[in-house]
Amino acid sequence: MLNEFLSEYGALLAQGTLDTFIMLFLSCAIAYVIGIVLGVILHLTAPGGLRPAPVANAVLGWIVNIGRSMPFIILLILLIPVTRTVAGTITGVRGVIVPLVVSTAPFVARMIEQSLAEVPRDAVEAAEACGASVPRIVFSALLPEALPSIVRGVAVTLIAVLGYTAIAGAVGAGGLGDIAIRYGYYRYQSELMIITVVLLVVVVQLIQSVCDLIARKVDHR
Amino acid sequence: MISIQHVYKTYDLPKKGAGRTARATDDAVALASAQSGNPVMAAAAATAATSEAAASLAAADGKVHALEDICLDIADGDIFGIIGMSGAGKSTLVRTINLLERPTSGSVVVDGTDVTGLSGAALRSYRRRVAMIFQSFGLLAQKTVLDNVCFPYLAANGKVTTADRERALALLDRVGLREKAASYPSQLSGGQQQRVAIARALACEPEVILCDEATSALDPKSTNTILKLLRDINRETGVTLVVITHSMDVVQKICRNVAVLESGRVVEQGSVERVFAEPKAEATRVLLGKVEWDA
Numbered sequence: 445m446l447n448e449f450l451s452e453y454g455a456l457l458a459q460g461t462l463d464t465f466i467m468l469f470l471s472c473a474i475a476y477v478i479g480i481v482l483g484v485i486l487h488l489t490a491p492g493g494l495r496p497a498p499v500a501n502a503v504l505g506w507i508v509n510i511g512r513s514m515p516f517i518i519l520l521i522l523l524i525p526v527t528r529t530v531a532g533t534i535t536g537v538r539g540v541i542v543p544l545v546v547s548t549a550p551f552v553a554r555m556i557e558q559s560l561a562e563v564p565r566d567a568v569e570a571a572e573a574c575g576a577s578v579p580r581i582v583f584s585a586l587l588p589e590a591l592p593s594i595v596r597g598v599a600v601t602l603i604a605v606l607g608y609t610a611i612a613g614a615v616g617a618g619g620l621g622d623i624a625i626r627y628g629y630y631r632y633q634s635e636l637m638i639i640t641v642v643l644l645v646v647v648v649q650l651i652q653s654v655c656d657l658i659a660r661k662v663d664h665r
Numbered sequence: 666m667i668s669i670q671h672v673y674k675t676y677d678l679p680k681k682g683a684g685r686t687a688r689a690t691d692d693a694v695a696l697a698s699a700q701s702g703n704p705v706m707a708a709a710a711a712t713a714a715t716s717e718a719a720a721s722l723a724a725a726d727g728k729v730h731a732l733e734d735i736c737l738d739i740a741d742g743d744i745f746g747i748i749g750m751s752g753a754g755k756s757t758l759v760r761t762i763n764l765l766e767r768p769t770s771g772s773v774v775v776d777g778t779d780v781t782g783l784s785g786a787a788l789r790s791y792r793r794r795v796a797m798i799f800q801s802f803g804l805l806a807q808k809t810v811l812d813n814v815c816f817p818y819l820a821a822n823g824k825v826t827t828a829d830r831e832r833a834l835a836l837l838d839r840v841g842l843r844e845k846a847a848s849y850p851s852q853l854s855g856g857q858q859q860r861v862a863i864a865r866a867l868a869c870e871p872e873v874i875l876c877d878e879a880t881s882a883l884d885p886k887s888t889n890t891i892l893k894l895l896r897d898i899n900r901e902t903g904v905t906l907v908v909i910t911h912s913m914d915v916v917q918k919i920c921r922n923v924a925v926l927e928s929g930r931v932v933e934q935g936s937v938e939r940v941f942a943e944p945k946a947e948a949t950r951v952l953l954g955k956v957e958w959d960a
Binding site for chain 2: 564566567569570571572573574575576577580584585588589591592662663664665
């Protein structure tokens with residue numbers, strides 16, 4: 445019976461899992477590139493930061509907040525023209541990367557900002573007193589010191605975005621969420637719904653465990 | 666020669682949770698609390714609250730005057746103590762020397778050059794001549810002891826060469842921690858961490874080392890080790906030491922000259938022998954324990 449089920453749906457579930465992973469890791473990778481830059485700028489320009497700039501900080505903060513206040517499903521629709529221009533399509537895995545990045549980057553920015561704020565001020569001040577430039581402090585002191593916290597943040601981000609990819613399934617993005625909705629919901633195939641949920645649970649556990657392990661490995665405190 | 670000329674430092678009344686500024690203005694916060702009549706803080710800053718000087722600090726203009734008209738000359742090779750109660754402005758003062766804090770007015774003149782206006786690369790190269798050690802050591806927890814000592818080289822040149830590593834190891838040898846080079850700061854005791862911080866401070870062969878409450882977090886034995894180390898380094902290299910402390914014991918052990926700070930003003934200064942023998946200011950007598958503690 446299991447063999448029968450697997451021969452019928454195995455390929456579908458494998459493709460769905462792969463699609464989910466592509467959406468998840470690709471969009472998070474791009475979001476982290478943008479989010480780290482934004483997070484560092486937010487941290488440096490904050491009042492009492494290394495380069496205080498109240499106006500820039502407030503404007504950037506608003507932009508990030510606006511990005512974060514859009515429900516993902518709304519953003520998905522709002523961004524359709526942008527997605528079409530950038531990705532060339534608004535469906536499939538390709539069509540959902542743009543909204544995923546736009547939605548995740550502000551989230552990452554706040555996670556990074558928070559991780560950087562946890563770095564003891566004395567260590568940063570000591571680096572400053574050594575005559576280090578601001579970029580040097582960022583790359584050789586702030587980010588390395590915040591690394592364990594950043595890695596833990598990666599787990600939170602990946603798991604949140606996994607939820608978004610499932611939502612994206614609702615508009616035909618592919619992946620496990622798409623399978624759950626099309627087969628599990630529209631066709632009343634409960635066993636497929638259950639399997640996709642189990643797969644998602646396993647993925648979440650894996651992400652959390654791997655990130656915890658890495659965070660412990662890189663943390664020398 | 667470091668010459669501090671009519672330095673004032675004024676803060677707007679600090680807001681809660683202003684992050685970096687809030688910590689940097691610990692002194693100012695203590696003053697503000699004393700002024701606002703908060704009983705707990707006022708008790709902690711009892712001398713400040715009752716003195717003339719504190720009254721004159723009353724924030725009529727909504728500002729906290731952390732430093733007022735500070736004039737000090739610190740000679741090359743000296744071990745110069747700056748002593749005062751919590752909130753007297755010691756940390757703010759020492760931070761104006763390497764410009765972690767900018768004076769509101771007045772100037773810091775080092776070897777005849779006014780450094781107060783320095784910025785960018787000039788400021789960074791000046792800071793390499795003036796090293797600093799901290800009460801909480803300020804080591805990078807995710808870097809090894811050796812990498813911490815090499816950090817000033819990284820800051821100066823953007824890279825760490827083999828020769829730099831050799832020099833760093835020699836410095837670790839000097840502070841007695843060569844075998845800990847591959848350890849992380851968390852694996853060291855407080856006294857050992859401070860010795861690493863001293864090795865880091867020495868990395869760029871500074872002319873001055875600012876010691877901000879360098880022994881306040883340490884037990885008496887580690888304190889003595891650190892003080893002896895600082896004194897010996899002063900003798901060997903002729904580096905000027907500016908020692909911030911609230912402990913007369915520290916001043917007595919290593920300093921030659923001392924300035925007593927109270928509520929942002931220098932109330933007494935001179936050679937350590939003179940100040941200990943005939944303290945003039947009330948604050949000095951309190952610091953020396955020469956007033957009735959239960960009064």
